[in-house]
Amino acid sequence: MGISVDLPYFPRTGLLEDVAKVYSSGLKQGVTLFAPRRQGKTSFVKHELLPFARETLGWQTIYIDLWARRDAPDLALVEALEAELERQRSGWRRKLKLAKVKARAKTPGADLEATMVPVGFEAEDALENRLAHALAAVVDGKPTLLVLDEVQSLAGVKRENFVAAFRTAIQKLAGNLFVFYTGSSRDGLNQMFRVQRAPLFESAMSLLLPPLGTAFVDDRLAFLADRSRARVSRKALREAFVALGGTPEYLNELVLTLLIANDGNVPKALAAWQAARKEAGAHIALDGLRPLDHAVLALLAEPNHPSVYGADGLAFMSKRVPGQVVKTSSVQGAMRKLAKRGLVAPTGRTGDYEIEDPVLLLQLRAEAKTGK
Known part of the structure; x- marks a missing residue:
């Protein structure tokens, strides 16, 4: 049986309309959409926002994924804009000028030494200058x-x-350029947007990604009914979506697992999905962590957990670190380490953190249930 991995896109009701209102208001030049990874931000952009901007508004659109070059995102942004300019101008980089010319000898017919640079640039232009030039030109x-x-x-x-x-x-x-930002790291985004001293604070308005609920589950159920003869329990699939942290990408993977098995057994498919995640390296992120680091993660994995810096939270962690009374200062150090590794992030509430990766959160909760 042939299986298509391209599941139909499920639209985010009302989000596109909200984005359009921000841009048409003239009050903000940008929109930010922040949510954890695998929640469908990029799918919304590619299936709804970009087609709307191109086909309905008649705008030119440029999409740049900075995560693909996260070691040098500033350079990635500049080079992507320059590549777009190259495409628009059919080889503008090849139109060079002689920036410096000097004779090697005074004899007639002496060779000339020249430094060739793209038109519009000076040799060794700063990255910020390249950014401004390319953006304006595009x-x-x-x-x-x-x-x-x-x-x-x-x-x-x-x-x-x-x-x-x-x-x-x-x-x-302003007036011609509109920017749409997506992001998943609260720590990084706070630095850029969410506090008043952040560089982009006043230029963009933050919108929330509407969560997908039972209508999304029912849509996946209809997909399965169309592709498979096996009967799938609506109740079981809805419960699985909750168990998967309401993460759309994970439910899509579970749906494909059900499609391949062709038996309608949701608990079995969920167990197979979790086993595949574990085999793919879900535990690698925890290598090299100290007992206190594990204790912090165990606390954050608890639903409705107490504050990591409160008396209840410190007592919870002390029980998991043999021979040590956990203190606030120690927890602060652990938090810095875990945040640097991308395992936790501040929620925006003072002193409150959460586990960044939904896969890791599910893993820790499963281990808590089995007592591992």
């Missing part, structure tokens, strides 16, 4: 939607000047 008076996926990659002290330069560049293009 927009060139045309209504433009620039989508930056996983924009938190730009956060950090080392890139503060670059982000500030980016803010200046987009402000100069």
Whole structure:
């Protein structure tokens, strides 16, 4: 039996309308959409936002995934804009000028030594200058939607000047340039958007990604009914979606597992999905952690867990660290380490954190139930 892995896209009711209202208001030049990974941000962009901007509004659109080059996202942004300019101008990089010319000898017919650089640049132009030039040249008076996926990659002290330069560049293009930012790391996004001193604080409005609920589950159920003769329990599939943390990508993977098994057994498919995740390396992220680090994660995995810095939270962690009374200062150090590894992130509430990766959260909760 042939199986298609392209499950139908399920639209986010009302989100596109909200984005359009922000841009048409003239009050904000950007929209931010923050949610954990695998929740469907990129799917919304590719299936709804970009087609709407191109086909309904008649805008040119540019999509750049900064996560693909997270070791050098500033360079990735600049090079992607320059590549778009190259495409628009049919080889503008090949139109070179002689930036420096000097004779090697005074004799007639002496060879000339030249430094060749792209038109519009000076030799060794700073990255911020390249950004401003490329962005202005790409927009060139045309209504433009620039989508930056996983924009938190730009956060950090080392890139503060670059982000500030980016803010200046987009402000100069107000009225023609509209930016849509997606991100998944709260820590990085706070640095760029959510606090008043952040470089992009005033330029963008934050919108929430509407959660998918029972209608999404029923849509996947209809897909299964169309592709398989096996009967799947609506109740079981809804419960599985809850167990998967309401993560759309995980439910889609479970649906494909059911499609392959062709027996309608949701608990069996869920167990197979979890086993496949574990075999693929779900535990690797925990290698090298200390007992206190594990205790912190165990606390954060608890539903409605107490504060990590409160008396109840400290007592919870002390029970899991033999021979040690856990203190606030120790927990703060553990939090910094876990946040640096991308395992936890602040929720935005003072002193409150959560586990960043839904797969890890499910893994820890499963281990808590089995007593491992």
